Amino acid sequence: MSFDLYFCRQDRSLPAIAELKEYFAASGLFKTTDTEDGRVQFWYQNEATGVYCDFSYSPLDAAELEGSGSGGLSFNLNYVRPSFFAYETMPLVEAFCRRFNLDVEDPQEQTVGPAETSRLIRTWLAQNQQAMGAVVKMAKEEDMELHYLPEPEATAWWEYMSIRQRIENALNEDVFVPSLMILLGPTQQLFTMMVWQTDVTQFFPRCRYVLMHREKKRMFGTKVETGLVAYDSVIAALGALLDDYELDGLTIKYLKPDKTARLAQVVQTLELSPVDLGQHTQIATDRFHDVALF
Numbered sequence: 001m002s003f004d005l006y007f008c009r010q011d012r013s014l015p016a017i018a019e020l021k022e023y024f025a026a027s028g029l030f031k032t033t034d035t036e037d038g039r040v041q042f043w044y045q046n047e048a049t050g051v052y053c054d055f056s057y058s059p060l061d062a063a064e065l066e067g068s069g070s071g072g073l074s075f076n077l078n079y080v081r082p083s084f085f086a087y088e089t090m091p092l093v094e095a096f097c098r099r100f101n102l103d104v105e106d107p108q109e110q111t112v113g114p115a116e117t118s119r120l121i122r123t124w125l126a127q128n129q130q131a132m133g134a135v136v137k138m139a140k141e142e143d144m145e146l147h148y149l150p151e152p153e154a155t156a157w158w159e160y161m162s163i164r165q166r167i168e169n170a171l172n173e174d175v176f177v178p179s180l181m182i183l184l185g186p187t188q189q190l191f192t193m194m195v196w197q198t199d200v201t202q203f204f205p206r207c208r209y210v211l212m213h214r215e216k217k218r219m220f221g222t223k224v225e226t227g228l229v230a231y232d233s234v235i236a237a238l239g240a241l242l243d244d245y246e247l248d249g250l251t252i253k254y255l256k257p258d259k260t261a262r263l264a265q266v267v268q269t270l271e272l273s274p275v276d277l278g279q280h281t282q283i284a285t286d287r288f289h290d291v292a293l294f
Helices: 017-027 064-069 084-100 115-142 151-170 229-241 263-271
Strands: 004-008 030-034 039-046 052-057 073-078 102-107 112-113 181-184 190-196 210-218 220-232 244-248 250-256
Touching: 004 084, 004 112, 017 030, 017 052, 030 064, 030 151, 030 250, 052 084, 073 084, 084 102, 084 115, 084 181, 102 115, 151 190, 151 244, 151 250, 210 229, 220 229, 229 244, 229 250, 229 263
Parallel strands: 190 210
Antiparallel strands: 004 073, 004 102, 030 039, 039 052, 052 073, 102 112, 181 190, 210 220, 244 250
């Protein structure tokens, strides 16, 4: 099941393939593949977020062109994905249409007109929800597992991971910029998590849990402890030690190198919940959904 769009001009002309290849190559996120039948696929994949989609060109003969306004350009995005797949890819559709003066034909809504990111996102979200209804029914019949992460948590993960590398590249200070992980636990519940390296200064992007490693003093020596702490508890404990970093409208808490004097004391006050990471699996972004069906 997938969401498909077609691109057209009133005069039924198409951009030259050389122009298309140059356009998609310029972003650095597309891979171009030529097939023996003349089809060209422009595959988009963002390693930071796991989001992917494809644009493609398929040559049509004269008879096909005479009966169709859609030409041979199309876009494809799968369903049963988190909402941020649409948030990231629909702006690509609008930018593509603007560059080549194309209208978009949406067979889901049976419309033809200018590409508008917000409208395309709404359409995909609605269609994705319908698709999830069918998938849930099939999953029950075939005893399939479906993994769910609430949309606000999934989107917060995506917003941060989209800009994480840019933050790291822009920093002049020695501050760790962690990745966020999406984990599947033994109860088959998903959650987002980051690792806190308590001996360094770092960013604290919003997630559900923080994984900590610390040395706890005992009567005879010290003991290394590992466990989870709720993100809100960590932020509350660090309090005024944290500063705000802003980029693209997103505000992220971070600990600056000049505010570490009380850090060791704060680390000792937090209560850790033991966790066996061997029973958890990091899950890819195309293996869960964020549609609240129940």
